[in-house]
Amino acid sequence: MASRVSLKSKGKNSKGSGSEERTVAEYVKEWSTWAMRKAKVITHYGFIPLVIIVGMNSEPKPQLSQLLSPV
Structure with a gap:
């Protein structure tokens, strides 16, 4: 089973902000691109x-x- 890492913002700012969930694969892709x-x-x-x-x-x-x- 694949585990998922989710970051959800708490409070008033989460209303209408869209999907805040990011998977482990997205974090690995972001880190590998940076590296x-x-x-x-x-x-x-x-x-x-x-x-x-x-x-x-x-x-x-x-x-x-x-x-x-060069010679």
Whole structure:
């Protein structure tokens, strides 16, 4: 049996506000979308610095200008 998580507002504001229930699947979808957006930004800005760091720690040790030059 699937469990449901429901958030219902109490008080006067609940009148006519529509459906406030959200399932666990909706929370998982929202969280995964948020996590994927953050991962995309981290990957976008972190890939080139990661390549430079790995290149600087390899043997033989190249200069930074050798890593950044296209030749």
